[in-house]
Amino acid sequence: MDPFMGEAISEARLGVENRDGGPFGAVIVCNGAIVGRGHNKVIGTNDPTAHAEINAIREACKNLGKFDLSDCSLYTTCEPCPMCYAAIHWARITDVYYGCDRYDAAHIGFDDKILYDILPRQDDLASVKLTQLERDSCLEVFKLYEMDEKRTLY
């Protein structure tokens, strides 16, 4: 298991346990250390922008005292949605590792297809390098979420 993706998965598990929102977690890594972490808190904080990546970016910037994270990498348990992808761009992160992809997310009820249709990503133009990692382990948290009958669907 990649240790940083493992930490992102721990965040995602925490989110499922707390019923904070979708089963998604992320960490920001700088010089081999985690400088920010977060999980989806859309329901827990009534904030539609509180996706895992946004929360991790905000925490890393707060901890480092800067808004430029170009020397950092982002590990996220699921492919970033267009909002998070654009936030990654504004944070100047160019190195992103993700576990599950948009189709895995759709299988558990997070169908972002409409948004992907409206804002289709032109990967050949992108400066962000996206690498898939540890999908199976990330899928386990999706299953945990699906099995929780008391989760709030949104």
Add this chain to the structure above:
Amino acid sequence: MDPFMGEAISEARLGVENRDGGPFGAVIVCNGAIVGRGHNKVIGTNDPTAHAEINAIREACKNLGKFDLSDCSLYTTCEPCPMCYAAIHWARITDVYYGCDRYDAAHIGFDDKILYDILPRQDDLASVKLTQLERDSCLEVFKLYEMDEKRTLY
């Protein structure tokens, strides 16, 4: 002057005066009342996601205690960037009024072209209705920002 765009412009002016970031402001309106407001605070808070629209959405959700703003309208002094556009989508806002456009923003140094190339918006698929309003008044705040020689460029 449209009163809600006037309030968005006041927010943008406040941001320029405080040197919080770019000269952009936004308000969220529900049943004829402002329920959230914000301006760009990328520099002031070291948060690359702290665009005017995101801040206004977060404040409105906090004030209303819900993450679904489908009964609200958003007024912003500049066309939302792809991050904010996606955030508007997640907040389920379908009624957006903007002042300046992406080309006006590029003229004062906020060239989002790379991001628009990576995430081009397919307006024919979008459920968000975008209406331009009070461009000239919004441009005045851009000029104010340009004239501030002590502003931090980013």
